[in-house]
Amino acid sequence: MVQTQTTQNKSDLTFKAYMAIRQMLFYNEIQPGQKIKYKDLATRIGVSMTPVIQALKWLEFHNIVRHESNKGYYINEVSVKEITEVYDTRLLLEVSLVPGIIGHLNDQGIRKLAATLDDYKAAVAEDNYHKRIMTDMKFHMTLAALSKCHIQVKMLQELFDILLLRYNQNLFYLSMTGTSLAEHEDIFNSIKKRDQVRLEASLKFHVDTVRNHITKGMSRLVPDKKESF
Template sequence: MSSSTLLNPTQPVNQQIYRILRRDIVHCLIPPGTPLSEKEVSIRFEVSRQPVREAFIKLAETGLVQIRPQRGTYVNKISVSQVKNGCFVREAIERAVVKRAASMATDEHLYMLEQLLNQQRTAIDRNQMNDFFQLDDEFHQQLALVADCRLAWDTVENIKATMDRVRYMSLDHVTPPEMLLSQHHEIFDALKRHDEHDVDQAMHRHLHEISQSILLIRKEKRDWFSEE
């Protein structure tokens, strides 16, 4: 964590540090139990400790870290109950989103979604899993925009940090990108038909994968998980 990481001077520093640390934790570059030092992070980003402290607070709010007064900040284990609850809430929101989107999708919306699917195909072909992971999120975010409900995605984004760690660990063998892309195409095809029932069922099948994958990932990385 000692090497410098350049930040964009036009964006809030604390938000950038939060996003970078969130990505590092989600991508398993910082495993559970790892202590996070305000001093080391401030050196890494060449900033004062205040924006680092603010980033830590945001990470704690999403469940990724625990701040222990007088003892430090540590990356949390993956909470099984938090993942399950997050899956429940996310599915409820996103199934409502796609049903609404089915009646609102225009040719322009469909074109943008199709472009994202093409980019996902390219990422898979090039074995660029980090890019695919990001494009997966962008596809779901675009669905919320089609439904004219940005708040829906903002809500999902705020609750899915712990879930994302399971998603990332599942990519290479439990929920391979080829399968996820096929499910995205099912959602897209139902949207093109403006079929609320089919798009709802397609989203249900797609998001159900995460609740199944946690069972397999927990067996492989038992020491990474807590039952809380």
């Protein structure tokens, strides 16, 4: 019993460190390419260095950080090639979920999606970038969850984690507010009409448009960076 409690406490501290580091990444308090100082992070979070290192191992598994032998952990640099692959995979995943979304759709699901769309509209009207990017993700994740395809939904969440934790600052400078709102509304209207063909086309157009805009902008920001990951 004591051993089980001790294990749980260690797990809780690791999760606390993991969530704290995620938040720092999201708010750009840790930058791509930056070396991570374990001791400073542990002091800031209020835990020992062991939970911090365990949390960094989780982030390494998701390709957010990398470990260099005898040097430590670093935040992975941005990559136009990687973000292109992330959006390409997002496109495949989200469109593949459409039949399941339509097949499992009910009034409750429509209401849930409508609430996330309202939150996104409010964030756009408020011109709050961080709120807008989070409500955008919530809209897409709520839509995907309607499919009841748990493995694919988990994979989609991991792709959003890469976008939010690795590319947040770049997405801020390259974000599209006006057109994205109209595209979200078109996706929602397709859902309300239970129109599978239109929903697939709306999702494809939206993700394609965002991907092309982001990758074109990033290519200008990091034109000379070699793509290797």
